[in-house]
Amino acid sequence: MTVTTVPVDLPGRAYDILIGPGLLDQAGGHVAAMGGRRHICIVTDETVSGLHLAQLQASLSDAGLTSAALALPAGEATKCWAALQRTVDWLLDEKVERGDVILAFGGGVIGDLAGFAAAILRRGVRFVQLPTTLLAQVDSSVGGKTGINSSHGKNLIGAFHQPSLVLADTALLNTLAPRDFLAGYGEVVKYGLLGDEDFFDWLEAQGPALAAGDSAARVRAVTRSCQMKADIVRRDETEQGDRALLNLGHTFGHALEAATGYSDRLLHGEGVAIGCALAFELSARMGLCSQEDPSRVRAHLRAMGMKVDIADIPGELPDAAGLLALMGQDKKVQDGKLRFILAHGIGHAFITSHVPTDMVFGVLRDALATVPSVTQHH
DSSP, rough: OOOEEEEEEOOOOOOOEEEETTGGHHHHHHHHTOOOOOOOEEEEHHHIIIIIIIHHHHHHHTTTTTTEEEEEOOOOOSSSSSHHHHHHHHHHHHHHOTOOOEEEESSHHHHHHOOOOOOOGGGGOOOEEOSSSSHHHITTTOOOEEEEEEEEEEEEEEEEESEEEEEEEGGGGSSOHHHHHHHHHHHOOOOOOOOHHHHHHHHHHHHHHHHHTTHHHHHHHHHHHHHHHHHHHHHHHTSSGGGGGGGTTTTHHHHHHTTTSSSSTTTTHHHHHHHHHHHHHHHHHHTTTTTTTHHHHHHHHHHHTOOGGGGGEEEEEEOOHHHHHHHHHTTTTTTTTTOOOEEETTTTTESSOOOOOOHHHHHHHEEEEESSOOOOOO
16 A cells, blocks of 8 residues: 655644555554554544544554544534533543644544644644545645634634644545535645646546546545645745635635535535635636636536536525625635635636725626526525
């Protein structure tokens, strides 16, 4: 089994991302090598624990480690104060010490929540990310952003706390529902769109094989995504500048997620994909990129069977003014001005606060106009 290693080169907090099929069986050896107490606490969710927990615990046991697991309800609603308190209390009950290692075993929700618990427990305990979804493997498990949601918006409460190791077992992606896999693919496409046109070209050619389960293609897609994220995080760990590029599609996407109540109507990666299409549409209208670019983005998402337009979201949505107001709630607002990630073309994204509100309004209004006979409410 070949394992690919992507180093995240942060001074004093460097760690490796290991990528490949079958890594779960090797997890025990990697964790044991980190030292600390021989008792490992695993934070997971009920879906992942049903599928994979026994395999992880067997691997830990083979390496001479004991373990205990807390399985939280699956889903975005778990990223809340109550679940955080439950997790921290459980870790304290398990007598977790500062030199111990906590395992975050699940998708982005578990990685964010368990990472935040690790950040605040005893002012910082080491943790390992074991991401089980495509979205978590290419995005949320890397870079040290941890946190929970608030009634005011997503990820508004959190901390930067880098993992000590990331183990991305690409074989675990085989158990994802197609919709969940494609939602994660929204983040993969984002990397090509923001900084690597060659990668986007490759995805156009290999995307269908990737979705169909081609193992080598999956490893390559996860690896390239992680390399790009690691490079950006190394330059700008706490998002003072370049790291904001990773938010391509998110300003629109988060507003759409808020509009749908963070429910199953719209998964995060689906919101990102629609948001990327809207960001390219806005870029084209502002004369920043060619008219062909948004069409190409949408054609690829469509070919992958993904949500592409606001019209693809089921149920009622706010009108353009309502969506614009939701965009104003985003973390990326600076001095009351929305920051957008726009593009000079595929692979050439940049950050700007100089976007005329009426142009954003127009893009939203026109996108909503394609929604079939929906009564738009404020």
